[in-house]
Amino acid sequence: MQSENPTAAILVIGDEILSGRTREGNAHHLAQVLSATGFDLREMRIVADDHDQIVAAIRALDRSLGGAYDLLFTSGGIGPTHDDITADAVAAAHGTTVEINDEARILLQARCDRMGMELTPNRLRMARVPVGGTLIDNAVSAAPGFSIGNTHVMAGVPEVFRGMVDWLIPRLPGGQPVQSETVEVRRGESDVAEQLEEMASKFPDLSMGSYPFRDERGWGTNLVVRGLDAARVSFAMSELRRELGL
Amino acid sequence: MQSENPTAAILVIGDEILSGRTREGNAHHLAQVLSATGFDLREMRIVADDHDQIVAAIRALDRSLGGAYDLLFTSGGIGPTHDDITADAVAAAHGTTVEINDEARILLQARCDRMGMELTPNRLRMARVPVGGTLIDNAVSAAPGFSIGNTHVMAGVPEVFRGMVDWLIPRLPGGQPVQSETVEVRRGESDVAEQLEEMASKFPDLSMGSYPFRDERGWGTNLVVRGLDAARVSFAMSELRRELGL
Known part of the structure; x- marks a missing residue:
């Protein structure tokens, strides 16, 4: 099938998929959305919570870094715990560093205020975004995803991932649906x-x-x-x- | 977690996964089996029915070809139709060609005889195996998988894939279960x-x-x-x- 649609890849980050504990579902969901909106999904990769492996995959898959595809979507590893290393790896792949993003901090503070919670250092970790990144809206739980270069970084929790996909995809230049x-x-x-x-x-x-x-x-x-x-x-x-x- | 277990990758071949038509399940099943039998699964990739993409992935993932992992398992693309190109791609990656494997031909002929069917040229396509490959038993429908180098090639139909996994894994040198x-x-x-x-x-x-x-x-x-x-x-x-x- 000949197509001039933008090409895409999905990178899923998470030991829990590789250990067999969790059956991957986010990439399947996004594959359906991409077919329906005119993106030509060419590859999915699932890697461990491993800095070097994530960096190498992003470089191989994002055309803005010399990789193979026009767009790269990631799922997983942007939560508040020590094994959430996606933001740092994405920053490294794009040759930048991570900082507390002001806009993201305000979103998290507002949510904490609404729920009567304190914005603890652990919660604030979820405002860490690569310098130069723009936010992806999270309608479910405030902690945002982000886009940098042609890499679009989303959460692994299925409800949050789907919400981010719903927000992001209409904002990208698509092609003809299959x-x-x-x-x-x-x-x-x-x-x-x-x-x-x-x-x-x-x-x-x-x-x-x-x-x-x-x-x-x-x-x-x-x-x-x-x-x-x-x-x-x-x-x-x-x-x-x-x-x-x- | 430190482990001296053999490392492994899974390569799934099939447009139907990337189009969102089918949700991948074989890699999830094998991931569970590998955890339980002492293999350290580090990566999954899903690529299209595309010769160059399959060849590149096999070279990147099979250590016997300079790739990253001790063992590579593949799923899909070994049926009888024009879009089943896995055997040719695996042969190309391993620097060899495909031929009708005598042992596989005999298995297919025996099944056709049992079922009162003719071994047509299309059915015989399922006996095409890279030169130097050894067969993986198919208890469900006779058409075998095969191993060459450190690449183990299995069918995409879930029942057949599981049968091949059940036959193959106990024959591989494993490590300590997680x-x-x-x-x-x-x-x-x-x-x-x-x-x-x-x-x-x-x-x-x-x-x-x-x-x-x-x-x-x-x-x-x-x-x-x-x-x-x-x-x-x-x-x-x-x-x-x-x-x-x-």
Whole structure:
């Protein structure tokens, strides 16, 4: 599928994913949002709470640092504890340092005042933002995310992450949303491979995928046609159905 | 946490994950198995069905090719259709080519005979294995995975992937399983950050993680202590509970 949409990567930071304790869900959510809003997600990476590993991944993925993709979204590691090292790693990757951001401090102070809490040094850690960064709104719990270069840094708690995505994505220059149509056949992949390949060469501007599965009725395959032009996707799908005798 | 366990990475290959159509589950399953069997999973990557991207990722992750980790496990892209390009990419990364593997052909032929099916050219594609590769058993549907260098290549269909993991992992030289204990507190992360940091410096051989969440009762935090020695993990957890007044 040819696309001039901005390319993107997601970097998830967190030992809890790698240990198997937590099943990653933020990247999956953002992948759906990016498809629907015209960004071409090319890669996801999940790394440990490890400074060097985070810095290396950011440099590899953010085009503003010589990396591979137009935009980089991160999830995780911006809380108040000793293992929350994302802000420092992002700053290091972008060649800057971290400071208490005034705007973020005011947001946190306001929330503490509202809730009758003290803005302790630990809570204030959540106002640490790389110099030159701009804030990403947190509608759930005040502690903001931030953007610097082409890196957009968001929280790992799913509700907070989703709130930040909802705020951020409409503010980024997107492209054309991807259109897709799916047909399920009760055949193995081998039995539809030929027809699918024929369609793929007939419609080089579209992407044809086949996803085998097994359920209580045995093997089946989902065939998916994707492209930027809904009419063209529909036309290719009707051709594919005809080829398959559906 | 200090560990001499073998390090590992997982590479998931599939447009369907990046498009948001499918939520990744194989890497999560394998992460749990690796924790329990003494492998130190350091990174997951998810890339598209793109030859160059797969080759680059394998080279970056497999130590036998100068990459970062002792072992690399892959999921996806070894089916019979035109978009199944993993075998070719793995071969290219390891500087070899793909051929019809005799042992794999015999397995597929036997299954076709059992099921009264013909071993068509498309089905035979699933016997394509890099020269020098050894097979990974597929108890579900015969088409095997394979190992070459330190790269272990498995199917993307979850049932098949799990069967391959069950067969493969006991055959690899593992290390010490990671032990962990968790305590849930009904406090925000900021309110336990100090105690957690103190414990982290008191027990440098262990790993202390804090995972905030939000549910119908409001904010809470899971505190997790991990290490290779179960008695030491228990001792640290009892100290942490005491610090927190639990």
